[in-house]
Amino acid sequence: MTRLAPADGMDELGRLIQQLDRGATAWELGTLAAALLVAFGICWLIGRNRRGESVWFGRALVDGLLFPLLALVFTYTAALVYGRFQTVPLLRIAVPVLLALAGIRLLARVFTLVFPRSALARLVERLFSWVAWIAAALWILGLLQPVLAEMEAIRFAFGKSEVSLLTILQGVLSSGLVMVLALWVSAALERKVLHEAVADLSLRKVASNAIRAVLLTVGFLFALSAVGVDLTALSVLGGALGVGLGFGLQKLAANYVSGFVILAERSLRIGDTVRVDNFEGIVADIKTRYTLIRSLGGRESVVPNELLITQRIENLSLADPRVLLSTDVAVSYDADVDQVRAILLEAARGAPRVMAEPGPGVQLVRFGADGLEFRLGFWIDDPQNGSGNVVSDVNIRVLKGLRAANIDIPYPQRVVHMAKAPGAG
DSSP: OOOOOOOOOOOHHHHHHHHHHHHHHHHHHHHHHHHHHHHHHHHHHHHHHHHHHTTTTBBHHHHHHSSHHHHHHHHHHHHHHHTSSOOOOOHHHHHHHHHHHHHHHEEEEEEEEOOOTOOHHHHHHHHHHHHHHHHHHHHTTHHHHHHHHHHHHHEEEEEEEEEEHHHHHHHHHHHHHHHHHHHHHHHHHIIIIIHHHHOHHHHHHHHHHHHHHHHHHHHHHHHHHHHTTOOEEEEEHHHHHHHHHHTTTTTHHHHHHHHHHHHHSSSSSSEEEEEEETTEEEEEEEEESSEEEEOSSOEEEEHHHHHHHHSEEEESSSSSOOEEEEEEEEOTTOOOOHHHHHHHHHHHHHHHHHHHSSSEEEEEEEEOSSSEEEEEEESSSSSGOOOOOHHHHHHHHHHHHHHHOOOOOOOOOOOOOOOOTOOOO
16 A cells, blocks of 8 residues: 655645635545545345345444545545545545544454453453554654654563564554454354354354354464564464463363353253252353353352363253142141042142143142151143242142131141159158
8 A cells, every 4th residue: 555645745634724724625625525425325125125234334334444434445446546636635634534443443343243241352442542543643744653663672582582573563563453353253254154054053153252252262373474573483372381381270261161061062041940059040042161050049159160070960951841749738637638639730730831731630648647648740841931939839739728628737736744743742
């Protein structure tokens, strides 16, 4: 790209002011307006039938990447063509502004797509916006090249080698650009390819995580190579990292490996109802390090993935969603057993969520100290909606039925024998 630097002896801002005073910038304004209108027309023709938000078009055609990118191409082309015959200060000023706007739109739209509710992503977006607008202002004022030269003169010693501040900045920007492009490609593959090719949500998640990790790693290596970093030095870092994972970070590594195993084997899936260490809830999300389980009461449990691999986990949704529940009832010894059984069965059948097939059952389980003890068992097929509310509903119906039949629920009874003390009158 030809460098659009200001002429010697007069900066672009001063030239623009002179052109405005002379009234010679009317055709430049017309050219810039035409470039913007053509860019908007192309965006409208391509994206008028789009659905949802995208990186290219954003929410309203002009807040995506395509509009400032097309406007930049048209404006830069006009500046190159007309710049051979006369000065074009307004177009030269518009080029860095549109370039900064395109970079900001790319970062903002990709981060919105990949991290829709991340506060850190919004912070990075604002920081990059400040850097981009400052760079554009320095370019317009003719101060960008002197600033870059000063940054090149500032050097830092790392052992036997020296690295300039400009090289570090170029490395950060190139790595950031590669990261944004990798996130964009991975999000596009997940939305366009994996969403249609892979029906299972857990398998789709592990595939998208693997693709994103590979793209970020390869892109980061390319970015380091582009700024002149010797990649052979990373082998030493990789060896040290392997030793660290083997000793100090083995638990963390085990959780990450366990996460990929869970997603690959699909022993747990997002939406399953599970019981882990007496905590029952629905699997809300499976991360690479932990699994998030949310109970029906709103509480959330963060379970390390290694725990899900090494310990026994009850998956209530894996093969059969039907769950057997039970409640115990004690009645007096004077009660009719057949009548009690009929009342208990009717109470269970009247509950809305109790399954008719297999139907409820009643057992006389114990001759207790205070009365006859029955156990009422019944099945439900929607454990994700909770089990305590069903048991409560059945218990209320049992209590109403026993009271209506005048069957006593006995209180604890104890027999006290009074022994007469020796010599007592």
